[in-house]
Amino acid sequence: MIIPKASKLDATQLKEVENIVDEFDCSILEIQGRKQCVYALLGDETHAVMFKRIAGLSYIRKVDAIESPYKLMDRRSALSEHQVEVGGTKVGIDKPFIIGGPCTIDPNSPSLYLETAHALKDAGVNALRGGVWKPRTNPYSYQGDNKAIEIILRAREETGLPIDIEVMDSDNLTLALDAKVNILQVGTRNALNYSLLKEIGKNSAGTESSVLLKRGRHVASPNEFIAAAEYLVAAGNPNVMLCPRGTTPPLDGYRNHPDESITPLLKSRSWAPVVVDPSHSVGHAEYILACSLSAIAYGADGLCIESHIDPAKGIGDDPKQAITPSQMKELILSCQDMWKHRYQVAD
Numbered sequence: 001m002i003i004p005k006a007s008k009l010d011a012t013q014l015k016e017v018e019n020i021v022d023e024f025d026c027s028i029l030e031i032q033g034r035k036q037c038v039y040a041l042l043g044d045e046t047h048a049v050m051f052k053r054i055a056g057l058s059y060i061r062k063v064d065a066i067e068s069p070y071k072l073m074d075r076r077s078a079l080s081e082h083q084v085e086v087g088g089t090k091v092g093i094d095k096p097f098i099i100g101g102p103c104t105i106d107p108n109s110p111s112l113y114l115e116t117a118h119a120l121k122d123a124g125v126n127a128l129r130g131g132v133w134k135p136r137t138n139p140y141s142y143q144g145d146n147k148a149i150e151i152i153l154r155a156r157e158e159t160g161l162p163i164d165i166e167v168m169d170s171d172n173l174t175l176a177l178d179a180k181v182n183i184l185q186v187g188t189r190n191a192l193n194y195s196l197l198k199e200i201g202k203n204s205a206g207t208e209s210s211v212l213l214k215r216g217r218h219v220a221s222p223n224e225f226i227a228a229a230e231y232l233v234a235a236g237n238p239n240v241m242l243c244p245r246g247t248t249p250p251l252d253g254y255r256n257h258p259d260e261s262i263t264p265l266l267k268s269r270s271w272a273p274v275v276v277d278p279s280h281s282v283g284h285a286e287y288i289l290a291c292s293l294s295a296i297a298y299g300a301d302g303l304c305i306e307s308h309i310d311p312a313k314g315i316g317d318d319p320k321q322a323i324t325p326s327q328m329k330e331l332i333l334s335c336q337d338m339w340k341h342r343y344q345v346a347d
């Protein structure tokens, strides 16, 4: 990875670097962080002469050649200071970043979503979630509806909160990017769909849209999980959050096998914020608080939790696992206490 002295290379400098890497059949990709541009080297990067020539240019701060399966996501990479921001809020600073909202937006009941959104804002969430297009195990279950995007956009306008929507294919992605959706969620079923990850990374590069990448539910190892996120960053978008959400086979009685304990492993290997999803992990409203506290104790930067003003009236997963906004308020306060306790212990 090439790091310039200034915040980015000017056109002449870029051309000079491109000419050098071209001689070695490599190319470079610009990755725009919040403050600093870095340039990933693509191709066979084992050419010591190429490194020396680039490092010798007066406007280059350093050339990093870390040995890692995920050079950009690695804790030791030049992006290690990169700060993911969603709607102006830095994720993982001062208190847990909380995404809340129904599993699925009911296109026929906009008022239920809008009331939920306002109640969640009062409860203290940082972002609203809501499924517009749904990956369903059963092909005959409700699959989503384009109409629902209008509802969540209205909720963003009314509450001022950023929004999180799952995208499953190019058409969804185009609509979500046109609508400037703040968090593009990649679900567990697409978590290792590398072509989709590349497309999302490329098309969201340089935009305000971050990506919440769920963990592949068939027990993606920490390295496999981080390497999947590398596809997004290597395609140009460094605003990536890792989201453990439980794995299969499930722990008897839970929806999946809870995996919030993977958090410290992810954080020791990568700089990316970890936002745990307890809802799909335990899958029952009554266990969400315990799983959330556990995630924060393990070092999570945030949580993505399904919540509905009247879970019984929800669709998708809501009747089983959504908590109410008043439960969300209690949960947020308890998690903020756990967060402070975590830092006292660390001091």
Ligand code: PEP
Binding pocket: 103, 131, 135, 186, 187, 188, 189, 214, 245, 277, 280
């Ligand atoms: C969801 O967030 O509603 C969802 C479908 O998540 P996952 O991809 O983790 O199952």
Ligand code: MN
Binding pocket: 103, 104, 280, 306, 316, 317
């Ligand atoms: Mn769901």
